[in-house]
Amino acid sequence: MEKDPMLRLRVFDLNCWAICYLSKRRQERISLIGDQLCREGFDLVLLQEIWSERDYSNLKAKLGGCCPFSHYFRSGVIGSGLCVFSKFPILDTLLYQYSLNGYPYMLQHGDWFCGKSVGLVIVRIAEITVNIYVTHLHAEYSREKDAYLPHRVVQAWELAQFIRHTAKAADVVLLGGDLNMHPGDVGIRLLRSWTGLRDAFTEAQRFEGCEDGCTLIPSNCFTVKSELQSFPLGIRIDYILYKAVSSFTVECEELRTTTGTVPGLDIPYSDHEAVMAVLCIQRRQQTASVTIDAAMPALLEVLSEARTEVCMGLLAARQQRYSSGRMAVLAMLLLLLQAVGVLGMLGGVAAAQPFPALSVSLLAFFALAILLFAAGLHLFHSIEVKMLQGTEEQMEMAMRGLQEQPLHH
Amino acid sequence: MEKDPMLRLRVFDLNCWAICYLSKRRQERISLIGDQLCREGFDLVLLQEIWSERDYSNLKAKLGGCCPFSHYFRSGVIGSGLCVFSKFPILDTLLYQYSLNGYPYMLQHGDWFCGKSVGLVIVRIAEITVNIYVTHLHAEYSREKDAYLPHRVVQAWELAQFIRHTAKAADVVLLGGDLNMHPGDVGIRLLRSWTGLRDAFTEAQRFEGCEDGCTLIPSNCFTVKSELQSFPLGIRIDYILYKAVSSFTVECEELRTTTGTVPGLDIPYSDHEAVMAVLCIQRRQQTASVTIDAAMPALLEVLSEARTEVCMGLLAARQQRYSSGRMAVLAMLLLLLQAVGVLGMLGGVAAAQPFPALSVSLLAFFALAILLFAAGLHLFHSIEVKMLQGTEEQMEMAMRGLQEQPLHH
Numbered sequence: 001m002e003k004d005p006m007l008r009l010r011v012f013d014l015n016c017w018a019i020c021y022l023s024k025r026r027q028e029r030i031s032l033i034g035d036q037l038c039r040e041g042f043d044l045v046l047l048q049e050i051w052s053e054r055d056y057s058n059l060k061a062k063l064g065g066c067c068p069f070s071h072y073f074r075s076g077v078i079g080s081g082l083c084v085f086s087k088f089p090i091l092d093t094l095l096y097q098y099s100l101n102g103y104p105y106m107l108q109h110g111d112w113f114c115g116k117s118v119g120l121v122i123v124r125i126a127e128i129t130v131n132i133y134v135t136h137l138h139a140e141y142s143r144e145k146d147a148y149l150p151h152r153v154v155q156a157w158e159l160a161q162f163i164r165h166t167a168k169a170a171d172v173v174l175l176g177g178d179l180n181m182h183p184g185d186v187g188i189r190l191l192r193s194w195t196g197l198r199d200a201f202t203e204a205q206r207f208e209g210c211e212d213g214c215t216l217i218p219s220n221c222f223t224v225k226s227e228l229q230s231f232p233l234g235i236r237i238d239y240i241l242y243k244a245v246s247s248f249t250v251e252c253e254e255l256r257t258t259t260g261t262v263p264g265l266d267i268p269y270s271d272h273e274a275v276m277a278v279l280c281i282q283r284r285q286q287t288a289s290v291t292i293d294a295a296m297p298a299l300l301e302v303l304s305e306a307r308t309e310v311c312m313g314l315l316a317a318r319q320q321r322y323s324s325g326r327m328a329v330l331a332m333l334l335l336l337l338q339a340v341g342v343l344g345m346l347g348g349v350a351a352a353q354p355f356p357a358l359s360v361s362l363l364a365f366f367a368l369a370i371l372l373f374a375a376g377l378h379l380f381h382s383i384e385v386k387m388l389q390g391t392e393e394q395m396e397m398a399m400r401g402l403q404e405q406p407l408h409h
Numbered sequence: 410m411e412k413d414p415m416l417r418l419r420v421f422d423l424n425c426w427a428i429c430y431l432s433k434r435r436q437e438r439i440s441l442i443g444d445q446l447c448r449e450g451f452d453l454v455l456l457q458e459i460w461s462e463r464d465y466s467n468l469k470a471k472l473g474g475c476c477p478f479s480h481y482f483r484s485g486v487i488g489s490g491l492c493v494f495s496k497f498p499i500l501d502t503l504l505y506q507y508s509l510n511g512y513p514y515m516l517q518h519g520d521w522f523c524g525k526s527v528g529l530v531i532v533r534i535a536e537i538t539v540n541i542y543v544t545h546l547h548a549e550y551s552r553e554k555d556a557y558l559p560h561r562v563v564q565a566w567e568l569a570q571f572i573r574h575t576a577k578a579a580d581v582v583l584l585g586g587d588l589n590m591h592p593g594d595v596g597i598r599l600l601r602s603w604t605g606l607r608d609a610f611t612e613a614q615r616f617e618g619c620e621d622g623c624t625l626i627p628s629n630c631f632t633v634k635s636e637l638q639s640f641p642l643g644i645r646i647d648y649i650l651y652k653a654v655s656s657f658t659v660e661c662e663e664l665r666t667t668t669g670t671v672p673g674l675d676i677p678y679s680d681h682e683a684v685m686a687v688l689c690i691q692r693r694q695q696t697a698s699v700t701i702d703a704a705m706p707a708l709l710e711v712l713s714e715a716r717t718e719v720c721m722g723l724l725a726a727r728q729q730r731y732s733s734g735r736m737a738v739l740a741m742l743l744l745l746l747q748a749v750g751v752l753g754m755l756g757g758v759a760a761a762q763p764f765p766a767l768s769v770s771l772l773a774f775f776a777l778a779i780l781l782f783a784a785g786l787h788l789f790h791s792i793e794v795k796m797l798q799g800t801e802e803q804m805e806m807a808m809r810g811l812q813e814q815p816l817h818h
Binding site: 075079162164364386 | 480482499503505524574577578770771788791792795796799802806807
């Protein structure tokens, strides 16, 4: 082996916003993305929101030359939307579906149906095992009144735990995706401090692209302007994060983002900007000792903050479980009352029918619909309560463990 | 460190059959199990079907002396039923919920509601990192016509993949649980060959207990005799499996099962028999090379067999998705027809009402119920198809990988 060889990895990450029938100029954009990827020849391409398998197949066909290896992660009703293209053979894959992901009845926020997950792809490049994670967390629809915050914190926790547990044999860990969190949000601080992952944007030696590294910008013609009202520069929610184990180092030599409209054309690739990093991986001369203990109090603080969010979510979920249970019981009582009335009528107790048959039937119809709906809701919120409780306990255990012994990433 | 120290681990595994309101003499049995565990003082206790958190708390209180550390895994509506008690501090935990687990409408087979999962608990015993997995796979309700076989094969695959990916830093891997598979079934062969786990029953130097190591036996007063008709000795579906990485060895010194009724009492601990193993863990003098390649053709064969099962499941799931979709469309047409009829009546086109209002409303009621049911079913089977497809692809990739390069456990 050559002395001190340097591996340069070129990584591309983009939320492609390729929702069939809903996303504007989808096929045109997918085709543009494919062309761009072919032209630039990245080593690793991490895509989100590729919901249609046909779009994936088209990209696969186009990228056959530069990235012959790929994997599409399936989950949920529509799929996970996640896929990875690689210049290097893929050795193994694993998908982990987050236990909480919004509410099925929030149809306008389709997240629940997407089966949001984290996908893992393992590649081996020149004797270096690289674990590549791609994910897409639950969207934030309102920053002021973010009903999904507890779910997103749970997802960030599960993502961190999944990475910690599956990356133990990896030399280099790479995470790309739309995390739907601003850089200072509790979920991302939790993820970063609990896994030791570093943010390519803050670490990059050179940066080129949107100001502050934003990936959702007002000048992109597909972004919803009202969502960016309080952020005139835009927001940064798409990330490339990385770390190496002690015998390797990773440095981000360069980070770039696209800046809205594709040069020479009238549309951007997506409503998000792409993030492109050049990472330099090198074997370390001497194995450095892990110096995490300095950050211990900060980690404990983040954990406690995250736990508070989960507890708030737990309170809300318990309340909703109770309300939906009560609604189901009331609907059942109404149905029973009606059944008694009808039976009484048939039995001749009340000779004259007090209400018209049509309204009685409509009412029964209505009561049954409510019963089914409320029962479903109750079931759903019961699961939510369990999951939030479970996460809260795990966080507590982590905090206890940290207080007793130092952290080993 | 002492030269060549030997670590003796005493492991207890039991499906406790502790379903509130349904399981017979539940509290009495849980109390008996607690007493027995206290008396024998196991190092690790892996329990399944502890559905009520109160039962868990009672056990936790009772075992505080001998197994002060414990974890209860939450998932699904009712929970996962899984918990672990340990004499050694628990460093970390992770839960992975299987992507397929029966059908929600099979209410009589409540598996879907249980959120069947695999739980991981990491403990460190005398400088040895032990990854402990506890799980409970989907039940087999009919061996002749096993509609759940593809789901169970997917679970076995996901279990194997989860172990492979999370156990890379472990020195010793231990899996206990009710796998709901006979020793020769494709799922268990897949799990064993894909992970390299060894079966404590076949490896044990001493065995004591039910003939053939059976854990569901006719002489247990709680077992359903009709399920065991073709198996006069009973069946073995509860397992303790283990392996060590190359610098350690694990041997099973002794394996025991309970044999129905608790001595001196009139009831058994559960409808399953408990499995108890004594494992000896030792650091290896010289690191042995892994010799898996000899088993390669067998592994390929098992993978191909498992893939066939998944493909069969895929065919069935596609058929069901189609049927439920068609049913939903028909119900919608019926509703539309009725709506047109009612509108026509109200508009005075048909002056006389051809059908009584009650029957019209009942029919609408019926059509709506079918529509909702069929739509739900369609959604569910769409997920099922996705998941089976995903597993099939992963298996294919594994087979391709095996043919190209040797396996690294």
